[in-house]
Amino acid sequence: MIVYLRLLKESLSFAINALRNNKLRTLLSLLGVTIGIFSIIAVLAAVDSLDKKISKDLSSLDKNTIYLMKFCFGPSEIPQWKREQFPNVKYDEYINLKNSLNNTEQVGYQLFVNRESLKYDSKTVTDVNIVPSSFEMVDIDGLSFDKGRFYNESESNSGTAVIVLGYDIAEGLFGSSDPIGKNIRLYGQRFTVIGVIEKQGAGFFGNSNDTSVYLPANFLRRMYGDNDAMTPVIVLKPKKGIDMDAYKAEVAYKLRSFRGMKAGEIDNFFVNVLSGFTDFIDGILGGLRMGGLFISFFSFLVGGFGIANIMFVSVKERTNLIGIQKSLGAKNRFILFQFLFEAITLCLIGGAIGMIMVWLLSLLLTSLLEFDFVLSFWNVIIGAGLSIIVGLISGILPAISASKLDPVEAIRTGM
Structure with missing residues (x-):
């Protein structure tokens, strides 16, 4: 040695x-x-x-979370021209699934819309990620709060003009002062600030909650209706430990039945599982x-x-x-x-x-x-x-x- x-x-x-x-x-x-x-x-x-x-x-999200919409997260065998003809999911379908699905913790509704600017007095914050959604998204997205709260079921259903700010948005508009109860302008309307989300940090997908704001989806639906400028998605959070293939089949069956689709017709929607996206x-x-x-x-x-x-x-x-x-x-x-x-x-x-x-x-x-x-x-x-x-x-x-x-x-x- x-x-x-x-x-x-x-x-x-x-x-x-x-x-x-x-x-x-x-x-x-x-x-x-x-x-x-x-x-x-x-x-x-x-x-x-x-x-x-x-x-x-993605740590705050359950990998079994399902995004039900007209688009597919990954590659699809269905031709693009056919996918472009698929209808958007509807608010009524969200209500139907919420009331009829088994083995489900939460069912939420969200709209994908363009980025906007927010104003408070003379201050303006641009390129803000707007997240119009139902009240269940606070649990589905796993949001934590620095100040205030999320909007409740009543405010969500009625489309009350309340808003929850991301941490960077709150700092950009109000600095060190308390934003709770203050009014800001968005879409030419006044919104009352009821909460500030805890600081998250930069997101890989460019969708950090720090630069996002949440507001009731029904506020925009009441203003603009269900037009093609907004892409809706139904978000489902199943209970832990269930058979995901059986659950996805149940979701597809419920939506097909609600839409009155015939046997042999291909699904005109996609049941996107977050785990499939991560894979x-x-x-x-x-x-x-x-x-x-x-x-x-x-x-x-x-x-x-x-x-x-x-x-x-x-x-x-x-x-x-x-x-x-x-x-x-x-x-x-x-x-x-x-x-x-x-x-x-x-x-x-x-x-x-x-x-x-x-x-x-x-x-x-x-x-x-x-x-x-x-x-x-x-x-x-x-x-x-x-x-x-x-x-x-x-x-x-x-x-x-x-x-x-x-x-x-x-x-x-x-x-």
Whole structure:
């Protein structure tokens, strides 16, 4: 054991000397490994960070939450021209499902509308995400409050002119003053502020509650009716532990019956389950991960050839020394491990530089983009492991050639 520790120490010393004595050659050789490790770990860290961000944004929602609407979250076998003919879900259908569905915790109704501007006295906040919805959405979306409350069932059903502000919207309009009970203008109407949502942070999908406001959907329905400028969706939160396939079939059956659809007709709506959407996103992230790894592989390949080249040169330069070591009794495996350890050491140095570059880039992106770019412990382990593997593969042939040198011929050649 002590012999191999000394061998490792000597190999490290040889590697450091190679770096010092042949700076340009070593730099060019390590560049491939550095870029390869940087590319692979950067891809893994970026995908892991995106995955973590998406999971955080969806953490307040039950993955079994269903969005019933005319659009599909993912790819569909139904032609686009046919999907464009599908009718929007109706408020009456929301009421019907709410009163007839079994195994359901909440049924909510929401409208997707254009972004608008809000005004309070001389202050204006633009590009606000408007969320007209029924009162059940406070539980479905898992909202928490910094101040005030959400509108109740009576206010929701009657379409009362009340509004709940996101944290950033409240700060932009009222600063440090209390907004509860104040009147703001939206759609040319006065709304009374009854609540402020707790700060959430930036959302991956651009739909952070910090820049959103909630108001009763029936207020807009009373003003504009059910026109095509607003896309409605019925949101269903089933009870935990139920058979989701049976539940989806029940939802489809209830809506088909309400619409009077005949047997054999295809559904003119989509039962979108949030877990299916997250699986779709996971598939995209997996594709990005594999594509990035495939591209990075070629950088690694170039780096491996560079290390192999420098090791063959190192063997040639130290032929005389190898001959002397073998004449003094050094075993073949001693010479083999010496050059293998040296190749691994060089690759670890290149890998360490690549990981430091990823770490610095993660700090820069986190500060500039307000995005939590994370270099995880497992990514560091993967980077170190890949460096060792490249060192083994690229150093094995030079090490074997060095271990098989005849001591007399090696000394004669080196003289």
